Amino acid sequence: MMEYPEAIQLLIEQFMRYPGVGRKTAERYALHTISAFEEKDYDAFQETLRRIKEEIKPCELCGHLTDQDRCDICKDSQRDQSKILVVEESKDVIVIEKTKTYTGVYHVLNGVISPSNGIGPDDIGIKPLLNRLKNEQHEEVILATNLSDEGETTALYIQRLLLKTDILVTRIAYGMPAGGNISYADEITLNKALEGRKKF
């Protein structure tokens, strides 16, 4: 049977490593590369991958992805050190920063506890978080992991670890999103919205 040349097969396999990318999509990406890329585009893509490999690492303090030893947020002396907001991924930091309302610092777990995927508490940034809480002065830990089984488990795990400390542990509010239509909302969101109801 006719197959793609080896290099194209390899490129398809590279793209198939990405979340949500099946063979058809990977094929489309690979053929798009060949039809749209000129020599300089290949060079730029290779150079970008080389830079990512060499430059990007988690911030030694908070785990946020950075090209320095410490990320810009950790280096910013203006940030409110009393609050530490715990998120799953670097992406979450970027999104929260866009709101321009949070002035505290962050801690990026780079993962969630997920026993079915073999990911335990020691595989994500929980120990570094505990070390920070021991060594730095923080008054509040805001848990902003996602409203998924894994996110909830991780939040609960951290909350229990901090039970006997003086640190205030909070969880961000979950409920109906802006523009959300109640008739299309899922059960978990609706439950959270009802549980979290306030006097009007």
Place this chain on the structure above:
Amino acid sequence: MMEYPEAIQLLIEQFMRYPGVGRKTAERYALHTISAFEEKDYDAFQETLRRIKEEIKPCELCGHLTDQDRCDICKDSQRDQSKILVVEESKDVIVIEKTKTYTGVYHVLNGVISPSNGIGPDDIGIKPLLNRLKNEQHEEVILATNLSDEGETTALYIQRLLLKTDILVTRIAYGMPAGGNISYADEITLNKALEGRKKF
């Protein structure tokens, strides 16, 4: 405002060049790269891009992507030279080859006529097709461009160019696909299915 480090921004932009990939998806791909790739994975991806850049080109005869001067199909003396099947993309050749029923040769246009995108007949492999029809012995040209405005325009354009020759020009059948539900079919498909009806 907090942004990603430059190298991550660049990787996000690389992924945004792909069809159907917006900023959110590109961000997901970039962060997946960082979390899932080890050093050897970066090297492999870079090496694959280098190989694509250096090895892959259209077959000098039929336009199908290959890592040789001529593709395996053109080099195969067992193929039926009387039929030449015209497709938009290399991907189409691979798909048709999987059916294992077509034994003729191919011609890959590497594009379609699309005035709105500034792509005219000279920008795709129509001239190489005419040259082949002049220089080689083919009895039938099977037009297998897609059932889209551009695919139809391209098929019509080639058909007209060949009006005064002895070559039989055919178009593959369009109609209801296997497993297709008539109540969900689009108008164009249904029209084609009705037009192409046969005595039962």
